[in-house]
Amino acid sequence: MIQAQSLTKRYGSKTAVDAVDFTVQPGKVTGLLGPNGAGKSTTMRMIVGLDQPSAGSVTVNGKPYREHAAPLREVGVLLDAKAVHTGRSARNHLLAMAATHGIPAGRVDEVIELTGLASVARKRVGGFSLGMGQRLGIAAALLGDPAVLILDEPVNGLDPEGVQWVRRLMRHLAAEGRTVLLSSHLMSEMALTADHLIMLGRGRVIADAPVADIIGGAGSxxxxxxxxxxxxxxxxxxxxxxxxxxxxxxxxxxxxxxxxxxxxxxxxxxxxxxxxxxxGASLEDAYMALTQNEVEYRTGGSAELQEAAR
Amino acid sequence: MTTTTLPTASEAAPAATPSGAGKDAAAIRLSAAGLIRSEWIKLRSVRSTVWSYALLVAFSLGLAAIMSGSLDLQGADVSMVPAANQAIFVAQASTFGVFFGQLIVAVLGVLTISGEYSTGMIRSTLAAVPNRLPALWAKAAVLFVATFLVGLVSTVGSYLVSSAVLSGKGLHASLFDPAVLFPVLGGALYLGLIAVFALGIGTIVRSGAGGIAVVLGIVLLVPIVLQMIPAAWATSLLPYLVSNAGINMFGLMSFSQVPIEWWVDLLVVLGWLAAGLAGAAVLLKRRDA
Structure with missing residues (x-):
């Protein structure tokens, strides 16, 4: 379970995440949805302590992430596929991550097998495709057999078969009673994978409801x-x-x-x-309706362009 | 090990199994020993480490061979040279490589952390170790021990090379002669310490190019600039520069009119190292990754 209270992140005068409150429940897949710049990644980074909140707090299974004795057992996180040293082999990367918590090498081979990386595990990560990097990131997230999974755009760069696999994996992990939080700006993906949605726009929660309710509530x-x-x-x-x-x-x-x-x-x-x-409304309609005023980088619009040019 | 069956990339229907924590799940937690092991895996599994250490040893042995080989006694009677002076020359030949070695390990020290920043690895590291500082200490400890040991291989190796060459010319000194042993150990120690100092700078700067520029500036440039300033204060500062203190420590060269005890030099080097690591620790803890 993840609980955020008045969670806020400011960068200078810009507020990336603006006093959001939400709870991510175990046993289901929760989608964090929003346009670019809505604060999805920042929120995820604050959950695992990579960014310090400017105000408010967020806990994982009742405690701030950093207070857990075995953080990797609590939370598995995929923030972006490139959080890996490009000069190291996939297996060595996972071994180094596992070693911090005393996770045995057997588990490393297990997640390599699980994510379909066996054939490239001893190759340097620098030569990986986006999809393989994504699989490695998921492998790293699964290392500690964590109760909570946080995945930022997990299907990014995956082939259709990989997308389906991630979808099944997420559903399976949630069915096991784990907390699964994933972000995406792909509505179709969310409609297929998530049970519950938290929509962000300009750093605020603009909807927090089951997927069915959000679709039903818009454009009906x-x-x-x-x-x-x-x-x-x-x-x-x-x-x-x-x-x-x-x-x-x-x-x-x-x-x-x-x-x-x-x-x-x-x-x-x-x-x-x-x-x-x-x-019949699609999630896309619901999303467009809800985020109409929340899109930070709208195409066109001279004011935004001028701002961007500054 | 917990053996939850998850759908593999090739497998279709996932079998729902409880997310059971295995018997040894309690043993899975952050520990200092684990962090040391992790940093050791990281250090040895990138090419820059292997290259740097190979270069360090090769340079040291090569320079020892050149320096001892180029000694021309012009037929002088070596038996007249006091044993103490023989030992000093052997020690100088054995540690000459440290001059260049310090630059190699300084670059390695910066790369050890800047490589994590440039590739994004730092986020994986800090997500696994959210308190952050233990990861820095583990990195520093592993880098120090590894560099000290490789440094020792290169200085002892250089002693073997130069004493083999010099004994052919009639110069002899035992490795266990304090005048040889101290420089050989001190040189290796200095290499380990300067690598950790560079790690601190690299953590502060977070960029390979920037970190290397700053460290080489401090190690190479500042001593030269200070020497060019014809003022008493500049001269009196010279012994307290990290590279001068380090080199003085293993007795290769002196930068002070009055002899400075080796432990004073060691304190000076440790002071620089502590300042670098302290700055690194404060910033690592405070900054967003």
């Missing part, structure tokens, strides 16, 4: 209507709490009013409808 009332008289229909539907967006070729996307009502109103006015579809 969007209806797509296609009509040759789209313009008339749009005028007809115009009400204060109804949003009508014109799409391509006589298509309207309507929110704030149900498909039934649209159909009835159109019939009343004698408007022909070619399509009337309730759009």
């Amino acid at each position: 009332n969007t209806v797509r209507v296609r009509s040759p008289q789209a313009t008339r229909l749009a005028t007809l539907l115009a009400q204060p709490d109804v949003t009508v967006t014109a799409g391509e070729q006589d298509t309207l996307e309507v929110t704030g009013i149900s498909a039934v009502e649209i159909g009835e109103q159109a019939a009343g006015a004698g408007i022909v409808l070619h399509e009337l579809t309730g759009i």
